[in-house]
Amino acid sequence: MEPVNQPHLQANTPAEKRALSYSATIKKLFDEVLDTKMPADRIVANYFREHKKHGSKDRRVIRETLFGLFRWWGWLKQFGSQHEQQTWYQMLSVCALLEQHQWRQFAAAWQQFGGFSPEQISLINHTIDANAVANSSNAQPSESFDVSHKNSLMGKLFTTIEFAETQLLPDWFWALCTIDDQQNKLKLIEAMSSRPPIWARAQRINTASAVSTLQAAGIDAQASEYFTDALSLGSKSINLNDVDLYKQGKLEIQDLASQVIGNVCQPKANDQWWDTCSGAGGKTLQLRSLMLQHGASNNNATGSITSSDIRSKALEELNKRAKRANFDSISVARWKTDELPVAKAHFDGVLVDAPCSCTGTWRRNPDMRWIDEPSCIEDKPALQLDILTRSAQAVKQGGKLVYATCSLSPLENEQVVQQFLQHNSDFELITSVHPxxxxxxxxxxxxxxEANSDGMYVARMIRK
Known part of the structure; x- marks a missing residue:
């Protein structure tokens, strides 16, 4: 794709010059994401690694605008091609409005370059001022400027375009992730159009003490009402290498929805568990932490966890995290062939956190909803069923088999479990409590x- 051509734009103020510079950088990154179909966070990280000149404010404007464009792309793309200079600046300006960004001087420059009419500019500025008043009175953004209000505003700004909330997710998503209840559909769209907080777990430390320590360090930490070791770190970016509790292994970043899985597993202090698709080990560490909590009353947690993955680098990262957390009784067994890397019928519990489409994580990765295609869901069930079937061989009689994904599609979730049960009569579903x-x-x-988190699926089975 050709870069935006800006020959006739005249920047008369420092703010306008910076707005033009930001625009060019954001456009380059935006096009690179769509062209390469690489995740936006990876492209942004590579860019900032190569361009050290950007300060923290520059990084924030570039990063948040880029992700905001993808969050609202279902509406913005209807303006026309982003390669049209004026259209591109309209997209940037509207993105700043919908995201309620604080850099008004840059958004004002983008309005000017976008050729908005005086009526449109008046409506935009009136909306910004009204939201500022509402937010200063402690009204939540969802109350003062939710997705329905934004849809209405878009219709007033662009009277020749029809906007709908469902456009904020691709059409194929609605076909493969059916939601019959209209109210829940709107709730999902609202959630997908906002960013969740950073969720974490406390390890080897009392949660209240962790919250107090983090707040003293200027982090907006709050304990969760759902799990005793879960806490929110707010929505602001955090450099974890500056956080003492993290460096001491007493804090692990893990989304609240992901924490549901470990709590459904319910590992006992002396259990032997196998985490079959462990990745870098977030759920392995949670399982071990829960074992230690379970055995804390009698100082006895003799259980262990074996973690497997096909990627050696992921397992190396797991070992580093386990060492930082000062967790013992964690070993790795890499998948090298289709044969099990562990003993059959050996484990009290087997967790299969299967590779999936990751549609449940689209809040944090809004670019993926426009990069991915239906095949990202349709191609997964066969692989998921194969992994689940092979992993089930390691469950001993009376042991638990837990299947999980971060997908919202029944094709990857309920249907995989049902197919597995049809061919494995020695397993049966057991009821869990939705936390x-x-x-x-x-x-x-x-x-x-439901709880301001990512999306997740989990089912628990037992070997008769």
Whole structure:
């Protein structure tokens, strides 16, 4: 794609010059994401690594605007081609409005370059001022400027374009992740159009003490009402290498929805568990932490966890994290062939956190909803069923088999479990309690709007 051509734009103020510079950088990154289909966070990280000149404010404007463009791309792309200079600046300006960004001087420059009419500019500025008043009175953004209000505003700004909330997710998503309840559909769209907080877990430290220590360090930490070791770190970016509790292994970043999985597993202090698709070990560390909590009353947690993955680098990272947390009884067994890397019928619990489409993480990665295609869901069930079937051989009689994904599609979730059970009569589903709704279910889908988290699916089975 050709870069935006800006020959006739005249920057008369320092703010306008910076707005033009930001625009060019954001455009370069935006096009690179769509062209290469590489994740935006990876492209941004590579860019900042190569361009040390950007300060923290520059990085924030560039990064948050880029992700905001993808968050609202379902609406913005209807303006026309982003390669049209005027259209591109309209997109930047509207993105700043919808995201309620604080850099008004740059947004004002983008309005000017975008050729907005005086009526449009008046409406934009009136909306910004009204939201500022509402937010200063402690009203939540979802109350003062939710996605329905934003949809109405878009219709007033661009009277020749039809906007709908469902456009904020691709059409194929609605076909493969069916939601019949219109109210829940709107709740999902609202959640997907906002950023969740940074969720974490406390390890080897009392949660209240962790919250107090983090708040003293200027971090907006709050304990979760759902799990005794979960806490929110707010929505501001955090340099973890500056956080003492993290460096001491007493704090692990893990989304609240992901924490549901370990709590459904319910590992006992003396259990032997196998984490079959461990990646860098977030759930392995959670399982071990829960074992230690379970054995804390009698100082006895003789259980262990074996973690497997096909990627050696991921397992190396797991070992580093386990060492930082001062956790013992964690070993690795890499998948090298289709044969099990562990003994059959050996484990009290086996967790299969299967590779998936990751649609449940689109809040944090809004670019992926426009990069991915239906095949990202349709191609996964066969692999997931194969991994689940092979991993089940390691469960001993009376042991638990837990299947999980960060997908919101039944094709990757309920249907995989049902197919597995049809061919493995020695396993049966058992009921779990949804931690956010308290419903007793065989299949738990965690929706992002339930507790301000990612999306997740988990089901628990037992070998008869």
């Amino acid at each position: 956010f709704t308290q419903a007793k279910l065989e299949h738990i889908t965690v929706w992002p709007y």
